[in-house]
Amino acid sequence: MDAAPTVLDGAHAAFIQGGVSVIVASRDAHNTPTLVRALACRVSPDRRRVTVFLSASQAAALVAALRAIGAIAVVFSQPSTHRTIQLKGRDAAFTPLAPDDRERMTEQIALLVAELTALGHPEGMVRAFLDFAPDDVVAVAFTPAEAYAQTPGPGAGERLRR
Amino acid sequence: MPIGLVAIRDCLDGTLPAQLATCAPDGTPNVAYVSEVQFVDGQHVALSFQFFNKTRENILANPRATALVTHPESAARYRIHLQYLRTDVEGPLFESMKAKLAGIASHTGMSGVFRLRGSDVYRVLDIEHIPGLELPARPSGRNLLAAIRVCAQRMSACLDLASLLDAVLASLESVCDIHHAMVLMLEERGERLYTVASRGYEQSGVGSEIPLGAGVIGVAARERTPIRITYMTSEYSYRRAIRERLRADPHAPKLETEIPLPGLPEPCSQLAVPILAGARLLGVLYVESPENRRFGYDDEDALVAVAAQIGTAITALEQAAEHHAEPPASGVRRAPVSGAVVAIRRYAESDSLFIGDDYLIKGVAGAILWKLLREYLYEHRTEFTNRELRLDPAIRLPDVSENLEARLILLQRRLAERCDFIRIEKTGRGRFRLCVGRPVKLVEVAG
Numbered sequence: 001m002d003a004a005p006t007v008l009d010g011a012h013a014a015f016i017q018g019g020v021s022v023i024v025a026s027r028d029a030h031n032t033p034t035l036v037r038a039l040a041c042r043v044s045p046d047r048r049r050v051t052v053f054l055s056a057s058q059a060a061a062l063v064a065a066l067r068a069i070g071a072i073a074v075v076f077s078q079p080s081t082h083r084t085i086q087l088k089g090r091d092a093a094f095t096p097l098a099p100d101d102r103e104r105m106t107e108q109i110a111l112l113v114a115e116l117t118a119l120g121h122p123e124g125m126v127r128a129f130l131d132f133a134p135d136d137v138v139a140v141a142f143t144p145a146e147a148y149a150q151t152p153g154p155g156a157g158e159r160l161r162r
Numbered sequence: 163m164p165i166g167l168v169a170i171r172d173c174l175d176g177t178l179p180a181q182l183a184t185c186a187p188d189g190t191p192n193v194a195y196v197s198e199v200q201f202v203d204g205q206h207v208a209l210s211f212q213f214f215n216k217t218r219e220n221i222l223a224n225p226r227a228t229a230l231v232t233h234p235e236s237a238a239r240y241r242i243h244l245q246y247l248r249t250d251v252e253g254p255l256f257e258s259m260k261a262k263l264a265g266i267a268s269h270t271g272m273s274g275v276f277r278l279r280g281s282d283v284y285r286v287l288d289i290e291h292i293p294g295l296e297l298p299a300r301p302s303g304r305n306l307l308a309a310i311r312v313c314a315q316r317m318s319a320c321l322d323l324a325s326l327l328d329a330v331l332a333s334l335e336s337v338c339d340i341h342h343a344m345v346l347m348l349e350e351r352g353e354r355l356y357t358v359a360s361r362g363y364e365q366s367g368v369g370s371e372i373p374l375g376a377g378v379i380g381v382a383a384r385e386r387t388p389i390r391i392t393y394m395t396s397e398y399s400y401r402r403a404i405r406e407r408l409r410a411d412p413h414a415p416k417l418e419t420e421i422p423l424p425g426l427p428e429p430c431s432q433l434a435v436p437i438l439a440g441a442r443l444l445g446v447l448y449v450e451s452p453e454n455r456r457f458g459y460d461d462e463d464a465l466v467a468v469a470a471q472i473g474t475a476i477t478a479l480e481q482a483a484e485h486h487a488e489p490p491a492s493g494v495r496r497a498p499v500s501g502a503v504v505a506i507r508r509y510a511e512s513d514s515l516f517i518g519d520d521y522l523i524k525g526v527a528g529a530i531l532w533k534l535l536r537e538y539l540y541e542h543r544t545e546f547t548n549r550e551l552r553l554d555p556a557i558r559l560p561d562v563s564e565n566l567e568a569r570l571i572l573l574q575r576r577l578a579e580r581c582d583f584i585r586i587e588k589t590g591r592g593r594f595r596l597c598v599g600r601p602v603k604l605v606e607v608a609g
Contacts, residue, residue: 023230025183025193032226033183033191034241036292058239058292073191075181082272088190121177124297128237131295148216150194153275157215 006047007147007160012085013043016050016076017104019111024052024140025073026065026092034061038074039132040108042101050074050087051095051141053105055132063138066092072142075150080115084150085160089142097139105132165240165289171201171459175392176234182209183228184220192216197276198263199231200255201459202283207242208255210263211280221246227284234455236299239292244284251280254387261378261389261398269393269454306464309337313468317475322588323567324359324574326475330447330468331361338464340449342426345437345472346372346379347445347568350526354417355383355446358568359575360424367424368575369523371417376403379446382434386443388462391432392455398432400425416512420521431456435469439477445568447472480567482591489593495542501600504583508532509607517581526565527573529557534586534596535604548592570594 008016016022022038036059038052052074056063066072072092077084109130116126147160174180180196194217198210209229211218221227225246232239250256260278267276313333320326327345334340344360344367357370375384377400382389396402400423429450437445447469449457457465507516514524515531523531530551537543551557552566574586583599 023181023193025191025228027183027185027189027191030226031185031187031189031224032243033185033193033228035181035183035193035228035230037181037230037239055294058294069189071189071191073183073193075193075195077195082270084195086193088192122235125235125237128295128297129232129239150215152195152197152213152272156213 007087007144008043008047008050010047012147012160013047015078015083016041016085016087017043017108018078019108019115020076020078021112022052023075023077024054024059024062025075026062026069026071028061028065029068034059034065036062037129039130039137040105041074041076042098042104048143049141050089050144051101051139053097053101053137053139055136056138057133057136063094066140067094070142072140077150078115079119082151084152086148086150087142087144088146088148089144092140092142095139095141097137101139102134102137105137165291167201167204167207167242167286167289170231170233170238170240170289172235173231173233173238173240174199174201174207175455175458176232177455178232178234180209180232181230182217183230184217185224185226186216186220187223192220196229197266197272198259198278199229200259200262200281202255205286206247206283207244207286208250208259208281208283210259210276210278211249211282212263212276212278214279221282233296236296237294238296239294241290241292242286243288243290245287247283247285249280249282254385255283256281257381257385258387258389261381261391264395264397265391265393268395268397273395273397304339306338306460309333310464310467312337314471317468317471320475321479321591323476323479324571324588326472326479327359327571330472331359334449334468335361338461340451342429342451343447343449344424345445345447346383347565348374348383348443350565352443355379356418356568356572357421357423358445358572363424365422365424366575366579367422368579369418369527369572370421370423372400372423373403373417376400376406378432379434379448382436382448383443383446386436386438386441388433388435388466390434390457390462392430392457394428394430394454418524420514420524426450426452428452430454433457433462433465435462435465437469437473437476439473444473444476489547494545494595496538496544496598499598499600503601503603505605506535506602507605507607511608517584520580522580523573523576526557527569527576530569531573531577531584532604533557535598535602538596538598539602539604544596545589546594546596548594 025035027033038054042051070092075086117123200208227244229242316329342362346355431451434448515528587595
């Protein structure tokens with residue numbers, strides 16, 4: 001399996017860890033989809049694994065779906081530029097948080113808050129919807145099998161070019 | 163009690179885009195941004211369909227979808243569980259979403275990229291409140307229900323159309339905090355609307371016209387549905403609409419262009435609501451603001467309620483005028499006046515009236531004044547009734563009777579703005595007086 005090339009290049013990895021909006025979706029056994037806003041993400045050094053962090057209390061159905069089925073779709077979008085990519089995987093699994101993950105979340109959230117407040121969104125409101133209780137956070141790791149460009153306009157929906 | 167869609171509809175009007183999760187038949191989930199989610203009614207929402215993409219493919223194969231929406235002030239989040247029903251590619255819902263999307267696109271720098279292909283209508287199966295930090299709701303200075311009550315009370319005290327329209331615009335300002343508003347009526351042939359009252363503009367613009375289908379007002383009239391835009395966009399501007407209309411049809415009926423439409427040069431929020439009597443379109447109530455997102459779903463509801471009462475009141479007033487018209491005062495003759503003679507010219511080709519060198523009005527209102535002045539000059543009359551105008555073939559008024567009253571208001575206001583020696587005074591139900599303060603002569607100009 002090591003021969004399979006990673007779908008993410010260095011620029012993509014930097015982009016999705018750079019304080020963007022992260023939304024995670026899965027589906028249950030009846031193909032009913034569900035979704036939640038994630039707080040941040042981490043890309044492994046070889047870019048073959050992506051870990052997203054989310055509040056478990058906000059995502060009961062999603063957590064159950066990920067545990068049962070493991071199919072995952074994650075969209076990353078930068079509000080100021082609309083630059084958007086979506087990653088899909090089939091092997092999502094819960095994993096313990098790394099020691100520096102909390103710091104990572106705080107940093108990425110701070111970048112996103114700055115981004116959204118610069119666009120005119122009230123800071124208090126932005127901080128509220130990116131707020132998290134540390135004990136509530138779970139980490140979900142997956143191997144991105146497919147990556148798509150989803151920036152609105154020509155080229156949206158195409159596979160990401162490396 | 164389950165959460166009602168109405169209770170969370172401000173989340174569907176927010177500055178933060180919604181996200182939608184769908185699932186392919188093979189079980190692969192997909193998640194994408196949605197530019198616009200529209201509240202349709204208590205059980206339905208519509209999502210903007212802008213691109214042929216995976217979301218589209220998925221909902222056609224598997225209609226279950228879930229949307230994530232966020233309240234723009236409190237940050238409250240909800241998952242809305244949806245079942246895809248159909249896609250509208252024209253009609254009231256499509257047009258109202260298309261207009262709103264134009265504002266969103268322009269606000270987010272996506273003009274030319276965001277284009278509405280269709281309105282995807284979904285049934286709401288369930289709404290899930292997502293736990294998380296929320297900000298307390300800020301108390302609003304406005305209470306729309308109380309405002310509607312005041313509007314309704316003031317309107318029901320009005321005995322004629324002119325005072326009704328003035329009461330509406332004054333109430334919008336004093337109790338709804340809406341400072342720029344106008345009322346337009348549909349002209350006889352149903353091709354254009356003309357401004358009959360306005361408030362909050364340097365020039366009243368009474369007499370200005372808009373073709374049906376042009377700009378926010380024209381689209382609201384054509385589709386008989388409220389059109390609401392929450393950000394500045396040039397796509398629905400009046401000037402642009404006129405230009406495009408001329409390009410599309412150089413032989414379109416000539417519009418009133420001497421009188422500019424009143425209006426803010428760059429309104430950030432616009433709301434146009436049709437005034438209906440049953441299924442019949444009477445006109446449009448239009449409000450605007452220099453503030454972004456000034457009008458929400460609740461404001462739209464309030465204006466629809468006010469417009470409904472205007473429609474009912476216009477019909478009732480007209481019936482009353484018809485059945486209880488007082489006879490014209492008899493024996494009143496014109497008194498001699500002194501001063502230099504003013505020529506009043508009528509250009510047959512353009513059907514327009516000039517007082518001295520100044521343009522006054524054209525069309526039906528012009529024809530009315532011309533008739534009145536002829537009767538005044540040659541029959542020495544000053545007292546008139548609505549009924550005789552309605553029966554006069556030269557004025558070419560069809561049976562739609564509320565238009566006469568509106569035309570008289572328009573004429574009365576144009577005279578008040580443009581001519582200091584001719585005025586029209588109401589003297590009773592369905593009757594009025596022509597007052598002329600200087601000697602006049604009438605000149606017909608052919609061609």
